[in-house]
Amino acid sequence: MYNLVMKDLKLGVSPIFLVMPLLTGALMLIPAWIYVLVPLYFCWITVPNMFAGFKAQNDLLFTTMMPVTKRDMVKARVSVVVLLELLHIGIAMIFGIFTFLLYPDMIYYFFAPTLGFWGVCLAMFGIFNLVFIPMYYKTAYNYGKATFASIAAAMLFAGIAQWVGISNSNVADVFTGSRMDDMALQAFILVAGIAIFAAFTAIAYRVGFNRFQKVEAQ
């Protein structure tokens, strides 16, 4: 499995996608922006480009020829996606700390980059994975429909979450108001987000693997 992850990182994932989190993360420095857009750049840019590369380079046939199990092939690919997602979130979180330091008195209309906000972002990535991975592994090379559907699902979740965050005063209080400093609550939302992300990704992996077993290498 480790060798397959390294194969993807050395051959399949262009170095630009490892640097991209620095660029998208820097968007966190825009004062009071719609920060939920920041992790979405991963879905919009990295995923389609990366999977287009796998398809163009005949990665499915290349990997199938080697002594690896189908289970490891799926596990490794999901691990690479998760790794990049966590890289995007982790770096954006660091930029988010600077956002608070640079603009201590900022009034937020959209989500502020609190711990709880990152929980929401992780839940969004969980939804993205839940749609993308099972759809992708119907063929293990066609990524168009899977990308469209998963981005739509992630954006829908982000839009609804942000709308609730504005229109519901209790939620607004947590993410942009007086309870932003309630660390226990913020940490709880983050942990809940991590749990959703982990659970949805695990389900996505299982469904993806089951579908991949029926796939014939083209």
Next chain:
Amino acid sequence: MLALDIRGVNKKYQAFQLKDVSFQLEKGYIMGFIGANGAGKTTTIKSILNMVHIDSGEVRIMGKNMAEHEIDLKQEIGCAFGGIDFYTRSKVKTLTDVIKKFYTKWDDTTYRHYLRRFKLDENKKIAELSTGMKVKYGLALALSHGAKLLILDEPTSGLDPVARDDLLDVFQELVSDGEVSILFSTHITSDLEKCADFITFIENGQIVNSAEKNEFVESYRLLHGNESQLRQVKERLISYKVNSFGFTGLIHSTDYVPSSDIKATTPSLEEIMIYFAKKEGANV
């Protein structure tokens, strides 16, 4: 010992089907797998490698069932698909560094030996290699992880005559110690006349014949005669062509009764392929 033993493989698609494909390759020999485009060569090879799910039948490699021991056996198999490239913008060195990690018996000394033998430059990108060099790179990789069975799908397609001849020499050299076996598919039959020990011929998803090369060609006769002679043998011919001088037709040696005037010659592999293809065309 059998390097490859395929028995009763069936695989059905909507518009094509492999029907009861069976053939065996002895260890230490080269088998040419011939057939027209679309005859089922690549599907058979993918079935051998467990890349497609066969409906029934069994594939055994070096005595082990492929479906049950796929991962172990893939350590001992080298395969290449002609015309399909992988990670062409990567350097040879980068690709090798990734691939070698998957093989427990990888030997760097052997790899270096074949790089020199094939004059491969590690710092070149895959896209910069000629078609022949790509095939040789694939062979270098396979041999460096100790592959005992090479399964090559159309490795000589797209090569110029010099590169083809060179590659065929390499094939013969590889099997000379009796350890390595090669199955390679092609529709360029002259390649096989030079280096194959056995021929397996597939037509429309069915194995027509699998035999030692000379035995294979000797099992057919190419008849040349006039129109009245055609009437005598027409029913027994596999197929025939009529021209202004009379006819030329292919017949099974067992169906051929030496008669006075009909001239019979030993057909080339190409002629066997063509006349079988003509038979299929006539049946459509």
